[in-house]
Amino acid sequence: MAMAGSGVLPAEVDVAVVGAGFSGLYMLYRLRGLGLRAVVFDEAGDVGGTWYWNRYPGARCDVPTTDYAYSFDAQLEEDWVWSEKYAAQPEILAYLQHVADRYDLRRDIRFGTRITAAVWDEAARRWRLRTGDGDEVSCRYYIMASGCLSLPKAPDIDGVDRYRGEVYLTGRWPHGGVDFSRKNVAVVGTGSSGIQCIPLIAGEAARLTVFQRTPNFSVPARNGPPPPDRVALLATDRAGYRQAARWSRGGVPRELTDVSGVTAPEYVRRERFEDAWQAGELFAILGVFSDQGVNAVSNSRVAEMIREKIRAVVSDADVADALSPTDYPFGTKRPCLDTSYFETFNLPHVRLVDLRRTPIVAVTEAGIDTAEESFEFDAIVFATGFDAMTGPLVSVAVTGTDGVTLEDKWQHGPVTYLGLMTTGFPNFFTITGPQSPSVLSNMVVSIEQHVDWIADCLQRLRAENLDRIEPTPLAEAGWVQHNQDCADITLYPRANSWYMGANVPGKPRVFLPYIGGVDAYRRACDEVAENGFMGFRLDGPAGSRCNDGVIRRLQPDMAMVLDLVASLGLPPIEAMSAPDARAFSEATAASRPPGPEVGEIADGVLPGPAGDLAYRLYRPPTRGPHPLIAYFHGGGWVLGSQDSDDPLCRDLCVRTGSVVVSVNYRHAPEDRFPAAADDAFAAVAWIAANAAALGGIPGQLTVAGWSAGGNVAAITCQLARDAGGPDIASQLLLAPVTDCDLGRPSYASNGEGFILTAGLMRWFWDHYADEADRANPKASPLRGTLDGLPPAVVVTAEFDPLRDEGDAYAGALAAAGVPVRHIRARGHTHTSLTMVDVVISGAPVRAEIAEALDSLRPEPARS
Ligand code: NAP
Secondary structure (H helix, E strand, O other), rough: OOOOOOOOOEEEEEEEEEOOOOHHHHHHHHHHHHOOEEEOOOOOOOOOOOOHOOOOOOEOOOOOOOOOOOOOHHHHHHHOOOOOOOOOHHHHHHHHHHHHHHHHHHHHEEEOEEEEEEEEEEOOOOEEEEOOOOOOEEEEEEEEEOOOOOOEOOOOOOHHHOOOEEEEEEHHHOOOOOOOEEEEEEEEEEOHHHHHHHHHHHHHEEEEEEOOOOOOEEEOOOOOOOOHHHHHHHHHHHHHHHHHHHHOOOOOOOOOOOOOOOOOOOOHHHHHHHHHHHHHHHHOOOOOOOOOOOHHHHHHHHHHHHHHHHHHOOOOOOHHHOOOOOOOOOOOOOOOEEEOOHHHHHOEEEEEOOOOOOOOEOOOOOOOOOOOEEEOEEEEOOOOOOOEEEEEEEOOOOEEEEHEHHHOOOOOOOEEOOOOEEEOOOOEEEOOOOHHHHHHHHHHHHHHHHHHHHHHHHHHHHOOOOOEEEEEEHHHHHHHHHHHHHHHHHHHHHHOOOOOOOOOOOOOOOOOOOOHHHHHHHHHHHHHHHHHOOOEEEEEEEEEEOOOOOOOOOOHHHHHHHHHHHHHOOHHHHHOOOOHHHHHHHHHHOOOOOOOOOOOOEEHHHHHHHHEEEEEEOOOOOOEEEEEEEEEEOOOOOOOOOOOHHHHHHHHHHHOEEEEEEOOOOOOOOOOOOOHHHHHHHHHHHHOOOHHHHHHEEEEEEEEOOHHHHHHHHHHHHHHHOOOOOOOOEEEOOOOOOOOOOOOHHHHHHOOOOOHHHHHHHHHHHHOHHHHHOOOOOOOHHHHHOOOOEEEEEEEEOOOOOHHHHHHHHHHHHHOOEEEEEEEEEEEOOHHHHHOOOOOOOHHHHHHHHHHHHOOOHHHHHH
């Protein structure tokens, strides 16, 4: 059997690669460089991958060519000159053919050959691959470089096979092109492929009818010569530019904004939007505001400005309306770049059929029937998309250890480690696989990163006399969780997109790519490799080793906050005087988001044991009376006031539907132990006595607090029990201080780098209480008697030095017979839950807290 270049398919190779597009070509280049014997398979007749198949009119890249090109060989870059900002398919294909020629790659590529099955042979530690022709090849390592959008989705419409006219699929376009002149043509689908081909087909056809199910956001590409500023940058510092791309969020160097679409004034919003609109680049329009991917209000502002643009172009108001997306946030379905797309609908021979109003019933012999009309066509173009990301991988019957197939393992969605490998399938790599940045990034940058990582990995294995690598279940589960955590803080899961698998009937609804950013992802991959391939089991003649673990456990938004804090190089609070520390914490609080709107906020004073105590009352917008929460702020008994936990109190008020009374109390070092606890107890007594006047339901009082506020809240409940009142219905302890023993393991593991440090806790204790007083239950409630206390919601955070004492308190309460809901905030820190609208991943935890509090209320009071 002939190879593309020459020779017979060898029975054994070191590495088999599937796919000869951007990924496969560079992979082969690197494997050759390592001296490994490799063979590449591709169903296509030549190199090119996506650019081999997608030859429809108007097909172009939508990342500028200055960025959408290999960077591994500076000479290749110097020698190849792109003609346009967004090159058309023939030019990109010619580029890849040039690469294949330049490095003489074709001789190891077998074209016209599909790999249909791959079986892992554990005894031989090799993969056995079968081709569509029935040939077999065995390889040590098997790499799928098969692309993310390479398996077209079969048009899932009744009667497609019945149609007698010409049928075209954008993803499988005829090589000779198609002549649409004088034809009556239909295009089904308005994703990127539809939006690119519709204006060109309209330019040729006698009549064009576009069948649209979901309108798409699209931005004028403003194609032209490659961007001169970037060409100049590349000319002066190519290496620096490429390095910046590798460490950017999306694989294209860009300055990130901190302008919020919620708080920026309208003129700033419009100015930024207009700049992005004029830039004609996806990353520009996706980055108008810092928060448009995570905040619905910010997002809706971009979306509305795009809709204004559509209305300004499309002359028929009904058509403009139908072309305007309204039911998913901007960016959560892949936005498009276009050339005269919306203008096309002003042409007299072009018609839009809105399938939301008149769905397709069936394809007929002559055309398409909708619920209202029968259409006849000479040709139908299906631009209906792909079984994205997982489709090409599971379309091969891949069988791993224990006979499990990849399709079976992924039946509920992809499960990978780093989007590179999957447990149970040793020595099997996926380039730009699901759960890697891939389709959310500049693909070429992500491809090079994966290829380099895999090549370096194979080199290390060989150097260490190892020949088998497989991720551990722990590492894999951690990565899957991290992917989900990243997606969950965004608006992306709200859309029925191919990112979510929602375009293919029956496909599990899971967010497929990694959305934490190219930079963050690269850092994770590098760390894994540097830490002895953490989370992988490595075996071979040299033995076996495994540094098991989870590479990312922090909530991703909290990790970003910590990175930011670290980058500021702030002085530690414990190095300051108490007044300076107070001024510093007030200054940092001034710039935070305000938290949700409540019905009313009122300030007042209440009598304390040593003078008046200021309080702030938050009333829900609903009609009262409401349950009452007496709240005590955090700040280590030294910092804070009725003002300091404002966003959290608003959030608590809205989520729980309670009147929240946030009470200030005396602070150390001016007023040391037990002033704070005494004030809290007196305040709760006053609030309980004045419940009705405050708008509360008598008997429905929760005593709550965060951190040191949690400490005085817990103590207040003990004092109230001992004093026979006031009557407290429940307690809510958020990351509370419960004990003076600073020797618990969480102090060691979380004592540095998570904002509240062990050193700061020591400073707080030193300011508040003498050594002799600290074990007193009025300072360390864990040491008190716990039976007979009100039902409790105790919240502890995984990366909090106070975690273990909070856990201990929850455990001790339960052991004493107190009903307890213990909420463990996974991936969170001491401060996470208070950072309302900053650490978005804290919101579901606060929702759980509200639900838990509600569940503790007597039946009739439940919301
Ligand atoms: P797509 O974005 O999935 O769009 C498919 C279109 O077909 C959607 O409008 C979809 O409607 C519609 N559709 C699917 N099944 C249908 C049915 N049974 N009846 C009616 N309408 C149906 O696919 P694509 O346009 O090929 O693009 C896929 C991705 O490839 C892009 O998002 C992009 O990442 C990449 N791409 C890039 C370029 C570029 O670089 N310029 C060009 C093309 C593609 P619904 O939305 O309602 O499902």
